[in-house]
Amino acid sequence: MESTSVRPLPAAMAHSDTGCEDDSVRSAASDQIEALLAALPQSAAVLSFQDGELSIVAGNARFGEAVRMHRLKPGGPLAESFWIDRIQAYIESGSDTCFFETRREGKLGPEYHMCTIGRLPPDETGQPLYLFTATDRTNERTIEKNLRRELLSDGLTALPNRTGFGEEIDDRLKNSAWPDTAQFGIIAIDLSRFSRVNESLGPMAGDELLITVAKRLKSSLRQGDVLARIGGNDFAIFARLNNGLSDALHIVQRIQEALGSPIRLSGLQIRVDCAIGCALSLSLDEDPDDVVRKAQAAVKIAKRSGKVEIYRNGVLKEAQRRFSIESRLRDALSQGGLSLAYQPLIHLQTGEITGFEALARWNDAELGNVPPTEFIAVAEESGLITSLGRWAAYEAAQAMSRWDAKYGQPLPVSVNVNLSAIQIARDDVESMFEEALRYAGIAGQRMTAELTESAIVADPDKARKWLFALKDLDMSIAMDDFGTGFSNLASLHTLPIDILKIDRSFVSSMLEDRDKAVIVRTILSLAESLNLKVTAEGIENQALALQLQNLGCWQGQGYYFAKPMNEADAFDYWRARWNFETI
Structure with a gap:
């Protein structure tokens, strides 16, 4: 905090307390100043400023020690002159007080002082005086530096x-x-x-x-x-x-x-x-x-x-959208913001409605209509798929219960509920369906669990265990998107699979693409040899429906029959077609 621009200590500091020579007679005012300075625990001095030069009128022992140290280091670094500049700026500003911190290099590293300066009454000659103090903050700053290092590092x-x-x-x-x-x-x-x-x-x-x-x-x-x-x-x-x-x-x-x-x-x-x-x-x-x-x-x-x-x-925007979807989906699940749509499953030989596939739908107030492929992927990534899957199972069972109440007796239809491979890995699927059926008062044979091949391939032993547990509830098991995965065909007869669902990518173009038609026939032949039923997805026109009917396919779904519809419309659709209707 020293600077060579400050004049040496005047005669007023000759007292032994400061170690400086003093050949003059101190006035009563000087005695009071020195008593004041001696009582202060920090380095302190009374300064005067005249003709553009800063002078030391008196200083206590700590300040005198600092001056002696300064004399051993004439022409200190530029940083040490900072306090001189601040004092001069303060005096010229007319403010009552000023606070600032200085830093200088010491023998053991950086030294920090908190400096204050304030105005005193002028001396007997009318010369303005200023009280300057410097509190050593080196220890505190060292501790702060160490704490900050800990906060910023692993x-x-x-x-x-x-x-x-x-x-x-x-x-x-x-x-x-x-x-x-x-x-x-x-x-x-x-x-x-x-x-x-x-x-x-x-x-x-x-x-x-x-x-x-x-x-x-x-x-x-x-x-x-x-x-x-x-x-x-x-x-x-x-x-x-x-x-x-x-x-x-x-x-x-x-x-x-x-x-x-x-x-x-x-x-x-x-x-x-x-x-x-x-x-x-x-x-x-x-x-x-x-x-x-x-x-x-x-x-x-x-x-x-x-x-x-x-x-x-665009990747960051996609990530931000996924984050928004996750946040809004969490709220939607807790506040009933999602709904189920029901797409009819049609018996291709008789035209009878055998059931519905329950499909999650979400129309958000902020995000608009969010496609299932988008929010289900986010749910799987964020862990919300467990809550979403349970909600879908419970809601589908409750919908059947409400249909039964409207009709006055159990409807002769079932509802298919989709299972995610991640949901299967994380949740107790057996207890989920058992609770859904029990809460709704629905028999197990009226609910079908749809799962993809990947859900079985991930952990075959675990899959076999819970598949048989679902069969104990009298539920049916459908393998969705069959033909697009990597399942071991030899293991199909060892698993309690009831239905194979041919993926729409094979069905929708089978009339124009001979290879796709061969795949469909092969799957139908495989299912027949394993005593499995087959559902064809993606039937968009009557020609496809008739071709699959001729091939002996059991069941179909697609826009040719109906698009997914809400619960009330699904019930009305079933009632309208209940009296036998052909394809």
Whole structure:
């Protein structure tokens, strides 16, 4: 807090308390000033300012020690003159008080002082006086710095965390020299199957894996790049790109090479797979947080594609829409914002309505009509599929109960309810259907569970167990989209499957495409040999209906018969066709 522009201590500081010579007789006012200064616990001095020069009238022992230290360091660094400039600016401003903090380099590192200055009554000559104090804040600032370091860094890997990553980026952008053609990029890295390591080997092994990965990633960086751990198993790299995408892909290659060799954990060799997404800034003025979000959106796509993904325009908007859908869907499920539509299932030989397929529909006040393919995918990704699936099963059973009440007796129809493979993996499907049937007072044979081949392929043993549990409820089982998956045909006869549903991609064009017609005939022949019934989806005209009827197909659905309709219209449609109607 010293400066060589301040005149040496005058005679008023010759008292032994300050260690400065004083050959003059102190006035009563000087005695009062020195008593005041001596009583202050911090460095303090009374200053005067005249003819553009700042002078020390008196100072206490702590201030005198600071002056002696100053004399050992003539011509201190520029930062130490800051307090002189602030005092002069304060005096000229006419304000009553002023507060500011100074920083100087000491023998043990930076030293910080909180300085205050205020006006005193003028001396006997009329000279204005000012009281200056300086409180040592070095310890507090050191503690704050250490706490801030902890807040901005990851305790496990010692890398910057998400907040610290943002500050590191800001610092690089502001304080580094950037060529006019340069841009920056963010490379996001998501460790695949990390949760399996925690589950199989324990959290300590998971921590060891993260530390090892962090070291390997750090070894792949260039000078000036910044590596951070921005999530549980998510890392990110900030890189200056002088050659745009080519530099980014070079870094990606180095990352893949660094993680290519297996890591030894608990005596096991573990290969680290990762999803990588990149985003490049449009200019150095672009908000880094936006670029980070774009990279994270790209890495989500990479997790599905298994390839390195570069952010493309519109991906972030898609991610934001998925987030909006998730938020609104959560509200819709809790507030009854969804509905079921019912598409008739027609017996192709008699024209009789045998049942309906229940299809979820959502018309949101803000998002409008959201297609099922969109909100079901979001539900699966967010974990809402369990709530959505349970709602659909309960609502479909209740709809049949309301139809029975209208008709006065049980309707001779069933309702098909779709099951997601993710829902099957996460929920107790057997108890869900048991509750739905019991709450509605509906017999099990009036409800059919539709599932895709992927739901069985994912875990055949588990699938076999709950499929037989549903059969114990007297429910029927339909395999949806048959022919598009990867099921083992040899296992069909070992599973309690009742119905095969031929995917619409085969049915809708079978009249024009000979190959599709062959596939349909093959499925019908397979089903007959296994004693299974067949439902054909996507019947859009009478010619298709007649052709499938001639081939011996049991049941069909499609726009030729009816589009999905609400609960009341479905009941009226059934009642209108109840008296025998042909195709």
